[in-house]
Amino acid sequence: MTSATQPGEVLNDVALWLRMYTNMVAVRLFETQVNELYTRALMPGLAHLYIGEEAVAVGVCEALERSDYITSTHRGHGHCLAKGASPDRMFAELLGKEAGYCKGKGGSMHIADPATGNLGANAIVCGSAGIATGAAFSAKHLGTGRVSVCFFGEGALGQGILYEVMNLAELFKLPVIYVCENNLYTEYTHYSETTAGDILSRATAFGLLAATVDGQDVRAVYEAAHILIERARSGVGPGFLLCNTYRYHGHHVGDINREYYRSKKEEQRWKNERDPIANFAKWLMDQKVADKTKLDAIEAEFADEMRKAVEFAVAAPYPVHREVGEDVYA
Amino acid sequence: MTSATQPGEVLNDVALWLRMYTNMVAVRLFETQVNELYTRALMPGLAHLYIGEEAVAVGVCEALERSDYITSTHRGHGHCLAKGASPDRMFAELLGKEAGYCKGKGGSMHIADPATGNLGANAIVCGSAGIATGAAFSAKHLGTGRVSVCFFGEGALGQGILYEVMNLAELFKLPVIYVCENNLYTEYTHYSETTAGDILSRATAFGLLAATVDGQDVRAVYEAAHILIERARSGVGPGFLLCNTYRYHGHHVGDINREYYRSKKEEQRWKNERDPIANFAKWLMDQKVADKTKLDAIEAEFADEMRKAVEFAVAAPYPVHREVGEDVYA
Amino acid sequence: MPETNAAGQRELTFAQAIREALAEEMRRDKTVCIMGEDVAEAGTPFKVLSGLLEEFGKERVLDTPISEAGFTGLAVGAAMTGMRPVVDIMFGDFITLTMDQMVNQAAKIHYMSGGAWKVPMVMRTTLGATRRSAAQHSQSLHAWFCHVPGLKVVLPSTPYDAKGLLKAAIRDENPVVFFEDKMMYKLKGAVPEGDYTVPLGAADVKRVGEDITLVATSSMVQVALGAATLLEEIGISAEVVDPRTLWPLDEKTLIESAKKTSRAIVLDEGYERYGVTAELASVIATGAFYDLDAPVKRMGAMHVPIPFSPPLEDATVPTEQTVFEAARTLCGR
Amino acid sequence: MPETNAAGQRELTFAQAIREALAEEMRRDKTVCIMGEDVAEAGTPFKVLSGLLEEFGKERVLDTPISEAGFTGLAVGAAMTGMRPVVDIMFGDFITLTMDQMVNQAAKIHYMSGGAWKVPMVMRTTLGATRRSAAQHSQSLHAWFCHVPGLKVVLPSTPYDAKGLLKAAIRDENPVVFFEDKMMYKLKGAVPEGDYTVPLGAADVKRVGEDITLVATSSMVQVALGAATLLEEIGISAEVVDPRTLWPLDEKTLIESAKKTSRAIVLDEGYERYGVTAELASVIATGAFYDLDAPVKRMGAMHVPIPFSPPLEDATVPTEQTVFEAARTLCGR
Numbered sequence A, B: 001m002t003s004a005t006q007p008g009e010v011l012n013d014v015a016l017w018l019r020m021y022t023n024m025v026a027v028r029l030f031e032t033q034v035n036e037l038y039t040r041a042l043m044p045g046l047a048h049l050y051i052g053e054e055a056v057a058v059g060v061c062e063a064l065e066r067s068d069y070i071t072s073t074h075r076g077h078g079h080c081l082a083k084g085a086s087p088d089r090m091f092a093e094l095l096g097k098e099a100g101y102c103k104g105k106g107g108s109m110h111i112a113d114p115a116t117g118n119l120g121a122n123a124i125v126c127g128s129a130g131i132a133t134g135a136a137f138s139a140k141h142l143g144t145g146r147v148s149v150c151f152f153g154e155g156a157l158g159q160g161i162l163y164e165v166m167n168l169a170e171l172f173k174l175p176v177i178y179v180c181e182n183n184l185y186t187e188y189t190h191y192s193e194t195t196a197g198d199i200l201s202r203a204t205a206f207g208l209l210a211a212t213v214d215g216q217d218v219r220a221v222y223e224a225a226h227i228l229i230e231r232a233r234s235g236v237g238p239g240f241l242l243c244n245t246y247r248y249h250g251h252h253v254g255d256i257n258r259e260y261y262r263s264k265k266e267e268q269r270w271k272n273e274r275d276p277i278a279n280f281a282k283w284l285m286d287q288k289v290a291d292k293t294k295l296d297a298i299e300a301e302f303a304d305e306m307r308k309a310v311e312f313a314v315a316a317p318y319p320v321h322r323e324v325g326e327d328v329y330a
Numbered sequence C, D: 001m002p003e004t005n006a007a008g009q010r011e012l013t014f015a016q017a018i019r020e021a022l023a024e025e026m027r028r029d030k031t032v033c034i035m036g037e038d039v040a041e042a043g044t045p046f047k048v049l050s051g052l053l054e055e056f057g058k059e060r061v062l063d064t065p066i067s068e069a070g071f072t073g074l075a076v077g078a079a080m081t082g083m084r085p086v087v088d089i090m091f092g093d094f095i096t097l098t099m100d101q102m103v104n105q106a107a108k109i110h111y112m113s114g115g116a117w118k119v120p121m122v123m124r125t126t127l128g129a130t131r132r133s134a135a136q137h138s139q140s141l142h143a144w145f146c147h148v149p150g151l152k153v154v155l156p157s158t159p160y161d162a163k164g165l166l167k168a169a170i171r172d173e174n175p176v177v178f179f180e181d182k183m184m185y186k187l188k189g190a191v192p193e194g195d196y197t198v199p200l201g202a203a204d205v206k207r208v209g210e211d212i213t214l215v216a217t218s219s220m221v222q223v224a225l226g227a228a229t230l231l232e233e234i235g236i237s238a239e240v241v242d243p244r245t246l247w248p249l250d251e252k253t254l255i256e257s258a259k260k261t262s263r264a265i266v267l268d269e270g271y272e273r274y275g276v277t278a279e280l281a282s283v284i285a286t287g288a289f290y291d292l293d294a295p296v297k298r299m300g301a302m303h304v305p306i307p308f309s310p311p312l313e314d315a316t317v318p319t320e321q322t323v324f325e326a327a328r329t330l331c332g333r
């Protein structure tokens, strides 16, 4: 995504809306291909799909500059794409190919890309909270004006390091935003079974400015993120953004029979009533910003791009054997 | 200390007050001897004195049964004594003698005593938060009706595990009270430089019932502790008690020149105006519960006991060499 | 459902053996309980614990938040005060988060208290690569715990051993860390019904041989057995010795075997450097000094973070083929 | 104030050498900063950093909360994005709290990102017992980090090496863990003024000898030198080799020395089991296999939590006398 827009400028808003719509569609189509790669047994290991949560990554990243930093999670494809990465090199990474963002060494859970400020996805729950805070430390110390965003699932609220770094961020007034994606489940357990008290208070207790937002509404996400990010950029201090959302698929692509931890009805309700893309499409049409033809064209264009990107990745070669011993030390 | 009193019963209250006064005096006299042992170069290593903070340990432990559990810190002599340990075996431990509570293997920072429910002092800041929570877990699971108290300095607020276990304690409704002794300093740094936001909110955010109390007022500590402890015992859930207090001496016995981190004036003010023992003595006399002669007699008795306990410890033998390899495995 | 093998013995998978050990111990002793992430309804992502919730209920099979340090610490305190908790750390890579509770607390409490308190708990966790799970879900970090006095470290390599060792671990009065190879959960083997234990500290000769000793742990035992079969084809008779517990360590069995064969390879899936292979090789090099015909050869994981890409990942771990070749070279063929 | 020794060289204590290295690097490179508990006004409890706050200010010498995991993680992110943080972990025992950030993050980021990101940070911490600080303030846990690819591990044993190695560590593009022996802070030695570095990966022969090799790290180097003096009196000439960095490891120098003398003792203050002595002994046993006249002898800390009681604590660590005796036995005297 490119530079952030000032809210309130109508023309820009239209461009912004269409960009966010496009990006959400791109994420969903990307993930659909990932699922297919898995089903076709072309993918080594597993992957955690972001389908259903697109508005969070897209809304937040739209409020960031390209040079701003993000850290991401095991469910990280959406963050990565929304921050500007290319699908072809991402697919290549998912398949362990040399052309991937990490030469195939990282895989789905570790995609990183300095060009778009992506400090990396992390397979340790809450593992990147320190890193995101440290990037904000550098930004402040070096005076770059950058902001850092730490994406994490609500499961990460269980990890003590989150509270350690929120305390540090507030003490040092660091430009970092902690974005909690509450999709209701940590693997196979409802978050209410593992999360006592009140989530937002866990951030405000440390002095952070915190807000809750409907994570299925990309405009709401963008606006809240924009405020927290620009506040942080101006040096006031860190923020915390709780986005209520839902993952449509399993914890990972192999998690097919889910009824022991959540009902099909619940899943259906979110898909039918709260889909971030469908609802935003309807809104865009209501506002006469775009008609169905236009939106369909966007989808068709990206469906094609994703197919091509997958083909590229499937055809791409694996790293040569000697690569295994390289990049251990810089 | 022995069984908890129901507040409001006057006769019992008098006994309770005198017991608390006596115990505070005992702690202070114990610590005075520790300082002297150090000055006389009789003590191996260092020790962290509790002088100034006596009302916290004594007030809280008075509200506990003997069979209830406590965990303690590097500044742990006060907790240990208040929970009922004997000075002689404590001094022996401080000197590394076989007669000590841990056969000399633990030393000042690790005194433990199953007979009084003392799960042990801990030299890792916040290192015993998990242990205290686990003891409460056992109490609940085994139906013993016991309560567990975790003492810690405000420096432990920096450790993530505290938030992890508060969350667990609230989820499992465990009978544990986290007692934060805010003596304003973590070693050589004022707590305000290391503690963002609001301390109490850090506990309420996780759903705990939390209270602040003047840690120099033993009756206030006792009353607040009593409420939280009995609430926990009845199964409602964990509590958090913030006690505002002050340490008169250095971080440890060797910390003599302290003016780079706090002024002599500040120290003097606490000693003169807020001493928990002097103020309580005055109150007891005002209430006609005891006169000066009586209070002096208590002091004299304990001064004598402590001297004898020190003599015992100094004369006691070191463990024999073979002890070094024992107790590694049970 | 248990199957029966050719010899008429009941067969279980490695995962079933673990589950049976837990179920039997939980029936025997009400103070045994299980806690960890997704252990209850889900029965862990590997489904190792399926069914335990149903039998023992939520009070004894507890889902925890993602707080490895916190619930490990809780288990330490629970163990001190009358429970026998079995903590589940989903991937061995996450023991990083528990080191303070395990090393500064669990391991030391008995000693620091002069024997006053004890900590009878078990931590179950995993090791092993080649699942395409990349650098943070593939490590075998058991050497760290072996380095720490006060802990015991168990690495079963068969369903039989898994059941017997886990029962022994649960009954032990000390903190025990129990490492399970993820790739082995479906491995089948004979497992007797009912109660038996395998003592901690007794190595097992998994295959008798004359020409070379392959000391192997956990995942590497099957690799060693496979290599031994290949070696047999070229006339080399390999003995496979499985220490089963790395602490306590049955030095004697290792040394006797190496003395007998005069050649040894040590195999372990942890990193080769500063790890288990170093200790075992050093023990053998010293104990069999005057009998060895060649230096003890060490084979562990390559000194790189585990890569995701399949061809790279496969290159990081010893295989039947690489062990076969190393053994052949060592035997001068 | 620096003193001058008999040879006219400037002398500094070990602590002063560390401070000078930091000050010089901070002057040279604005991205170098220090963070940790009580590092600013207090200059750490050991006063190693006194004066740095005054010269470099609060922005570059940062007091942190007692959050070892948190500020280590912060340093990892800062290192990735243009800073060169030096993290202070007051006691080596507290690295338990940083293992996830160091091992799953710092060590792996360069590799996992296919070389895209790097983590040029230094963690300074301590090791060593005999300060009567008991089990949680006396450990020497450096073996854990040596076991982890992606990290470098440095153990200086003289003021000269401390300054040169620390400067090299700060300039290194990788995460480096730098272990300082607490008991050595007051040790004096010649330290040149101004800039020099000691390369990571080069062992140093601290004393030339013919009859036996004493490989020693950190605190054990002085012990080995003391033992060598005692040995000389009975006509045994000991060579003392200090690897200086345990990773990268200068195997060649160790092996050459052992080949020359045909006998070796390996000394390290970490636990003997599954630790540094195992690796170094194994490297020598293999590399000098055909030259050794006796098994390599390992001497590390006893396999017990460090006891508080002085006579017990003293028994847990090798001393000049115990090393002298072991060497004498090994040389058959």
Ligand SMILES: Cc1ncc(C[n+]2csc(CCOP(=O)(O)OP(=O)(O)O)c2C)c(N)n1
Residues within 6 Å of the ligand: A048, A074, A075, A123, A124, A125, A152, A153, A154, A155, A156, A183, A185, A186, A187, A251, C037, C066, C068, C090, C094, C097
């Ligand atoms: C420290 C750690 N513990 C456990 C895991 C295993 N694990 C992977 S994802 C996950 C659940 C994460 O839930 P959440 O943070 O809500 O993210 P979501 O998957 O819902 O996006 C768990 C427990 C892990 N990767 N890291």
Ligand SMILES: Cc1ncc(C[n+]2csc(CCOP(=O)(O)OP(=O)(O)O)c2C)c(N)n1
Residues within 6 Å of the ligand: B048, B074, B075, B123, B124, B125, B152, B153, B154, B155, B156, B183, B185, B186, B187, B251, D037, D066, D068, D090, D094, D097
């Ligand atoms: C994990 C850990 N980090 C650092 C230390 C060193 N240390 C010992 S006491 C202390 C300060 C503790 O302050 P506080 O918790 O307020 O307790 P107080 O000494 O004031 O009673 C520190 C940093 C430690 N023991 N453990």
Ligand SMILES: [Mg+2]
Residues within 6 Å of the ligand: A153, A154, A155, A181, A182, A183, A184, A185, A186, A187
């Ligand atoms: Mg979730």
Ligand SMILES: [Mg+2]
Residues within 6 Å of the ligand: B153, B154, B155, B181, B182, B183, B184, B185, B186, B187
């Ligand atoms: Mg304090």
